[in-house]
Amino acid sequence: MVRRVPEDEQAALAEKVFFNEDQWRSNLNPFLKKAPRPSLAISNPIGGAVFLVRGLQDDTSSEEIVRDLDGLSRVLRMAVFVIEFLKTIGVLERKDEKAANILKAITDGSRVALLKYLMLVSILANDNIAIKESNDLWNQYSSGMEAEMLEFVFEAQRFFFRSLKDEPKPGAGEADKIPAYIFTLLDCLMDISKQETPEGFYSARILEAVISTLSEDRKVSPDQSQSWLKSIDIRKGQDIHRSIAILTGLGESLERTQEAEKLRNGLASDITGIPASKAGEAGLRKIVLLNAALPKPGQETPPLPQQRAIFLIKHLLSWFEDEAFAVNPSHSVIVEASKVIATVLPVVKELYGEHWELLCEYVANCWAVCLSDCISIIIIIIIIISVKVKLRDRCAPASKRQICQ
């Protein structure tokens, strides 16, 4: 139908097909009030940010979720419909130049809404595949439904990342060629991810995806990175989801810089000043930030100077020796502390001391803490990893990293 109308009317009609901001928001609302599950710390790219979500209303019963007979929520059906529409007019396969022009003709606001909400629904769908019932975007579970949803996530994220990659790279000495609608999308995500709410968390995940894609394509200039970093006082824990998204998104391009080195040192120093009694609050926030700023394991960049690293490890272990903390240890602190220690440990491998014994005890204690709990947890871990591998394998040709993380 869009193709049959005159070209000057196509954009207006397409905007109606893509739904407006109000339609997306009203149908997404119940999902944006629900607490993300803590096990998402394993499968989402901004990791421990999930532990910092506040202001949760863990009960969606006050807002009824409209579903079809197959259990699909209305917002999921909207997103699936849009993807099918884009596929039908040839945008997804880039078969038709005229079809691509329809997208370029719609307003920046509509384009931003389309990208943001499609990505948001695809992230929720991905979470609901990785952890069954994690948000009940659909609530009738079967292998057929899982396959359909995997297909949807793949197509939606492929469209999203291709939209970011469409524009040309800057030439030598040229300014960034990031189009205006991507800047609008970035501004919008930067703003929402200031919140420590579920919506702030999901927006930060989209923000990380946008920044990492632009950064890998060398579309983010050093000046741009600096201006993002300077816009927040990261060490004070201001706008923490946004900070984590920026640090994780810039990734390798940031980790070798002096600013990153200074930030890692600063955060490690801050942590060593936090007593066990504040580990669950102030400590957790700093460790999550440090994990976002540390180079990924296996990178050549040294995560911290040796002395700083050993002080940090000893201090983290001291929290778990504190009687009050050890009685009821915070699971999120254990997770984030384990990640930090695993990353910085190679730096101190030659140092002698009693910390090695404490580290071995610490690992055994982590498992002992879990022994008294759920009996099927490892099965779920295997299923999560299995889904991640399946998604990664499917997405590998389109992008090395971003899709389906």
Added chain:
Amino acid sequence: MCTSVEEADLPVIFASLKLFQVLKSLHKENDDFEDAWDRQADVMHTSLMGLLRSSRGLSSVLTWEYVNG
């Protein structure tokens, strides 16, 4: 299905297994570490085996994963 409290263990197990992997790869780097590793090996082994044993059905899942690649 795990309750929400039990689900909090998932990331703990995941992160501690990764840390264990790093420790295992480094434990021969210096004598202190090697001695500590030897002294704690039984404790870690018992704790890990306890965790594995408590995950009933694990073997069938592993088999399914193996069969399905």
